[in-house]
Amino acid sequence: MKHINIVIAGAAGQGIQSAGEILGKTLLRLGYHVFITHDYQSRVRGGHNFMTLRFSGEPLAASVRSSDYLLALNEESIGLRLGGLGAKGLAFCLEGDKGNHADARLRVLPDSIGPASARGAKFAAVKLSAMLFASLGFPPEILAGSVKKIFGERLKPEILQANLEAVAAVASFIEPIDIRPPSFAPAPSAGRMLISANDAIALGMVAAGIGVYAGYPITPSTSILNLLGTEGPSLGIAVEQTEDEIAALNLAIGASYAGARAACGSSGAGLSLMAEAIGLAGITETPVVIYDGQRSGPAVGMATRTEQADLLSLVHSSHGEFPRAVICPVDHEDSFYLAAEAFNVADAWQVPVFLINDLGQANSESTLEEFDISRVRIDRGLMAPEPAESAPFARYAVTESGVSPRAVPAMSKWLVSCDSHEHDEYGHLTDNPANRVRQHSKRMRKLDGMAASFPGPEIINPGRPVCVIAWGSTVGPLLEAAPTLKEKGIEYSIAVFRYLYPLDPVKVGQALKGFERIYSLEQNYTGQLGKLLRMECGAAIQGHIGKYDGRILTVEDAAGLLESALGGKL
């Protein structure tokens, strides 16, 4: 695929995010498709962070390692990132950051270029962005316009002016030989957005009619708390930062009991704290959506690094047995629609629903066409008719599907009792054995109904002898690696799982029928989806290709891992 890949590297606090925001938004407005990934350390200042910004005339669903441009915001970044720059690439830095580097691809911006008011590291991001834009053959007015639009209200007038003068001055510094306009045309679209998967999830929650959201700050899920918190007042959503994740889920359960669509969000570390309340949602049959932005564990692990290693823990989280669902979007578009659908699943089956993602995808940004509101439906599930007079409600009436009609306390004349203990149909505690069997089997029956109602895996590139099982952010790189590997004689189908639990063995069996060999490619050590498919469906998974270095799976990574795993075996 024709594309240009830009790496912006520097220390935390140097403006990598700002540069990415300006470049991303500008390319979006020029009509390009953009895909941005963030690689950062758990610190506020210093260290080494970088962002990759890839743009193309075609939609993108993955990042690549090899870059065409390097914007080095400090000296260290030249040494650390020059290796990833293609032979014909260009690297830009300020005069003061050049150090001893003498690479033919390096272009050094003298301090004398630009106004005296725009000297120093603070202006590195905007100046190097201006070099990049000039090299891409874009008129400087476009970048200046974005700087004005995005930073107009954030910067003091004199600083903004210095930035704008720097953009104009730097643009004319680029030598004609370094001007390399993209070889691909943009594909403009009026409604297109540049959005992170986390923000898409937050928007999906809004579309679903969320009323209450709670969380405790944690990477990578804080951005959902931020977006819903910021927009809450205008949308009529109540958002609270709780004292801990235990409170976050208990709060969401309370809000759902009282009639709101409610969710909470965290990462694996917070999900571990929530385990007790996950069981509470299970036994009280309270619909709730729980977002898990997975990161490298266990314990604190690598707080800003990605992983897909929470799946089995979520399938089994909390003691005892109770039904739950696990849903995972494969990309940014999916993140919106599946986030909205998660609430319907929760309401329909009155279970906790885990909506999961991984850190790499959660933070990454992608261009998408405007979400189609007409594809979102809101279904609150089974509600009981109002009684003539106030009376205790049979909240846990035994039904064939296992789902009992709900009533909302204080919104209805029904007196609604929910209990964390095993309880009778009226929500009153009892350890009567016959009742236990009735209530427990009623709850557990929901697993069969849910599995039957969920779509099975989607098979992409069907009919190949080998199938690679994938979930979440690995799907994009697997798709894009396919043409490259085909040239090397390696072909594969991809089985994409969005509804990860409960699984329907018949649907899974049919989808995986006929493959000679099945592998799973996951960002974990043990091959958790592969294990789950064996355990739940008896699927014959021959091997697992694991990646657990905490870094985002690039197209090159996927190709390399598949080639070494499958290369000699076809």
Add this chain to the structure above:
Amino acid sequence: MTCAETFDFHEPQWCPGCGNFDILVCFKEALCGLGLKPQEFIMVTGIGQASKLGFSVKCNLFDGLHGRALPVATGINMANHKVKLISVSGDGDYYGEGGNHFIHAARRNLNIAVFAGDNRVYGLTKGQASPTSSPGFVTPIHPEGVGGKPISPVLLALASGATFVARAFSGNKEELSGLMRQAIEHKGFALVDIMSPCITFNKANTFGWFKNRAKPVGPGHDPSSFEAAIKLASAEQDSIATGVIYKACRPAFDARFSALKGETIAARTADFVPGRVRPLFERFK
């Protein structure tokens, strides 16, 4: 049928002579005194003998996890800020397992009446020390006596930002039901810490022990003074003050949210159509 009988539900299963019986009687009296109907409030309880009171009152009930009643109540308040919230549990639940939630619910000034049956012992699990057990209290786990300093629920609530702090003795029913009524009417976090005997597992703090020490605060105490409240709660030795120790006016948790003005979120949920997300798209263009 008397008013109190309209709330009768499951028969409580406490030991004869348990302080919880008195708390239950006073609670029903308070509800009747306020003219509350079963469908007009939600009870949120935790785990422990005191929490079981919820099963004996005909009303809406969420009986949650040990220590976690207050976060559930916070969520209920956010979904429906108009419904009266009442929580009943014990010293182990609020001050031990749920200590962090207690502090933060008080800090938020969550609009709730919290009735803590404080018998200074774990009854349900048969006689272990609680966060309010006296130093030297002997249990099978602490044969040499409990060390450390007991939590003062009153000081904890005051320091955490509660806006109504009271203490009662289950044996003084008139005072208790009056305090409960005031707590339910209060707008904000209202704690009534109720000294209550566990006749089976606490042989140190008996009915008589509490009775001899419980001394209603006189007209000399000014409950609007934080300093006076701290002083009163800090000075306890042989006499323990009962009554309203502190009462202040501060906006309740829900008053902070513009989303919680007017109609409740629970009532507006039906109007939350997918199209309400549309204005947010502009942020990403």
